[in-house]
Amino acid sequence: MFQRVTIIGLGLIGGSxxxxxRKAEAAREVVGYDxxxxVCDRARQIGAISQASTDLAxxxxxxxxxxxxxxxxxxSHLFQxxxxxxxxxxxxxxxASTKAQIIGWAEEFLPHHVAFVGGHPMAGKEISGVEAADATLFYKRIYCVTPTAHTQPVAIQKVSTLAEIIGARIRLLDAHDxxxxxxxISHLPFLASVALVNTVGSEPDWSDTAILASTGFRDASRLAEGNSVMYRDICLTNTDAITHRLDExxxxxxxxxxxxVEHDPTIIEKFLQSQQTRRQWQxxxxxxS
Amino acid sequence: MFQRVTIIGLGLIGGSxxxxxRKAEAAREVVGYDxxxxVCDRARQIGAISQASTDLAxxxxxxxxxxxxxxxxxxSHLFQxxxxxxxxxxxxxxxASTKAQIIGWAEEFLPHHVAFVGGHPMAGKEISGVEAADATLFYKRIYCVTPTAHTQPVAIQKVSTLAEIIGARIRLLDAHDxxxxxxxISHLPFLASVALVNTVGSEPDWSDTAILASTGFRDASRLAEGNSVMYRDICLTNTDAITHRLDExxxxxxxxxxxxVEHDPTIIEKFLQSQQTRRQWQxxxxxxS
Known part of the structure; x- marks a missing residue:
């Protein structure tokens, strides 16, 4: 049971x-700031917070x-x-979806009398905003926690408790890993989806082509719907790792x-390989599923 | 009402x-050949055909x-x-998903006393086989029909009737278009999905990475599950169009x-562009949805 939890940023993840x-009745107060x-009013209406604050202090x-x-x-600004x-x-x-950069900012800006640890619940939806919030979003999902040599155990413990309450499974790992x-598995698929939509959407016959697009296109293009500001910031803060994967x-x-172009029928081996990889993942x- | 309809190939599409x-009671007999x-036994068990035949004649x-x-x-072999x-x-x-090549074979091999028209219902699933068949698969979906200058009206009429019975919406268009x-919207997304799975799946740390992969990866990789023989044949028969899209x-x-790599924040414009295109499509x- 938490006493006072403050959520800054009431989008899909913060709201959820x-x-x-609150559904688990696991905090005496859930204070929201956005x-x-x-946004705060809507968050309170749907029950995502018990009270809103317009003053950060x-x-x-x-x-x-x-x-x-x-x-x-x-x-970065919030830490300061x-x-x-x-x-x-x-x-x-x-x-957030990039951890090394955030840990660097935490070490630079946060005072020693507070304990910080980075976290990242592996859950999302293509729609964003508090209206899309869902109490079950994290159920059975992995919740990454990225401690460093300096992280205080209390921080790991509180975030682990949070993860448990919302139904997620903790995974401790190094921020760079x-x-x-x-x-x-997240940033590259987003860029692949954006490029796909922009490639087919910029053809002169797109208005005809769009009529034929069905469930396959729907799934392949879903990630392109993601929050653009969030993904811009991810690209600007996880640049090396993303570039490496994009090159591959x-x-x-x-x-x-x-x-x-060689009409090589053994192209099927690549299809079988991806099928096998995906089935193992499933x-x-x-x-x- | 059809008298005798024969379906050759009882996979996901034939079975559906x-x-x-049969659900619409729109054919006196539905004969299956596979x-x-x-496969024929399973098709009969689930009610996809009224009778099976092991002899093509x-x-x-x-x-x-x-x-x-x-x-x-x-x-091509079947026509002969x-x-x-x-x-x-x-x-x-x-x-089938490629039409120009099939029309060429039909003109080459089929006798003049039968009427041929190419069709392509825009529906599918990542799982294949008659076990995945679904009577509602085509409901409200587009059913492409690709007549030529030589197509007999009776063929268009029969296939339009079929499309109507299974709940689909007919769209007549040129085979090359x-x-x-x-x-x-189908072949490129499949290859993009295969390449994505093979790229991330061949990394040495894939077994760790796979643990983090969630719904985003699930959707972006779904098409890679598709029937490999079907997609190999598509690649071998629609090569020019696919290569063109792949290059783009x-x-x-x-x-x-x-x-x-330039840390260019205006990358967000590409994200917003794809979002807009996808929303218009939706x-x-x-x-x-």
């Missing part, structure tokens, strides 16, 4: 954490846990604003292209 | 057409409509086998890569 905490017009005063759920680059406001003993965490792995992806596509993740 | 026809071990004798629902390249067996007046159609458009896709990815296809 609030809903899950600079978006009317009020919002975090005496908080047991402060969860930053904003786009990555906003977190929060530094003089945080109560000693408060644990601070975030839910996290960033490289998430570049592969382009090389793989060029290799498929070579087989295609075996690991029966909760997602 | 059979189920839909060379796969036990028996299967198509006196058929009003013969539907070829096999991988693309098999259709069927040519001496088809009863005058029978309408022949197919459901079809092939170019389907390369964009690789160029688009390289352009994203340039912005990425407005057109409310039945898929």
């Amino acid at each position: 954490i609030g809903l899950a905490l 600079m978006g017009k009317g 009020d919002a975090v005063r005496n908080a047991e846990l402060v969860i930053l759920a904003t786009p990555v680059r906003t977190i 604003q929060l530094a003089p406001l945080l109560t000693p003993g408060t644990v601070v965490t975030d839910v 996290h960033d490289r792995q998430v570049a592969a 992806y382009i090389a793989e596509l060029n290799s498929l292209r070579d087989q295609l 075996e690991m993740h029966k909760e997602l | 057409i059979g189920l839909a026809l 060379m796969g071990k036990g 028996d299967a198509v004798r006196n058929a009003e409509l013969v539907i070829l629902a096999t991988p693309v390249r098999t259709i 086998q069927l040519a001496p067996l088809l009863t005058p007046g029978t309408v022949v159609t197919d459901v 079809h092939d170019r458009q389907v390369a964009a 896709y690789i160029a688009e990815l390289n352009s994203l890569r340039d912005q990425l 407005e057109m296809h409310k039945e898929l």
Whole structure:
């Protein structure tokens, strides 16, 4: 049971954490802070927070846990604003998709009397905003926590408790490993989806082509719907890992292209290989089927 | 109401057409033919056909409509086998994803006393086989029909009736336009998905990375599960259109890569562009949401 949890940024993830905490009656107070017009009101209406605050100092005063759920680059500014406001003993965490950069900012800006650990729940939807919040979003999902040699155990413990309450499964890993792995299974798929939609959408016959697009296109293009500010910040803060994966992806596509123009029937081996990889992945993740 | 409909190839599409026809009680007989071990038995068990035939001549004798629902390249052989067996007046159609090549084979191999028109229902699933068949698969989906200057009206009429019975919406278009458009919204997305899975799956840390992969990866990789023989044949018969789209896709990815390495925040414009394109597409296809 938490006393006072403050969520800064009430989008899909922040809102869903609030809903899950309140549904579990696991916090005496869930305070929300969001600079978006009317966002706090909507969060309170759907029950994602117990009270809203329009003042950052009020919002975090005496908080047991402060969860930053904003786009990555906003977190740098927030750390600087929060530094003089945080109560000693408060644990601070975030839910962003790049971790090494955020840990660097935390070490640079946060005072020593607060404990920080980075976190990243592996869950999302293509739609964003508090209206899309869902108390069950994290159920059975992996919740990455990326401690460093300097992380205080209390921070790991509080975030692990949070993850447990919202139904997720904790995975402790190194921030650089996290960033490289998430570049592969989240950031690269997003860029692949964006490029796909822009490629087919910019053809002169797109208005006719669009009529034929069905469930295959729907699924392949879904990630392109994601929050653009969030993904811009991810690209600007996890650049090396994403570039590395993107280069490999382009090389793989060029290799498929070579087989295609040569009418090489052994292209089927690549199809079988991807089928096998995906099926093995599905075996690991029966909760997602 | 059809008298005798013969479906050759009882996979996902052939099986689903059979189920839909029989559910609508729209054919006196639905005869099934499939060379796969036990496939006809399973098709009969689930009600996709009223009777099975192990002899191609028996299967198509006196058929009003013969539907070829096999991988693309098999259709070339089937046309040659069927040519001496088809009863005058029978309408022949197919459901494959490339049309120009199939029309060429039909003109080369089929006798003049049967009427052929190419068709392609825009529906599918990542799982294949008659076990995945679904009577509602085509409901509200587009059913492409690609007549030529030589197509007999009776063929268009019979296939339009079929489409109507199974709940689909007919769209008449030129075979080359079809092939170019389907390369964009079906064949390219498949290759993009295969390359994505193979790129991330071949990394040495894939077994760790796979643990983090969640719904985003699930959707982006779904098409890679598709029937490999079917997609191999598509690649071998719609090569030019797919290569053209793939080249554009690789160029688009390289352009994203340039912005990425330059830490260019205006990369967000590409994200917003794809979001807008996808939302416009969704407005057109409310039945898929």
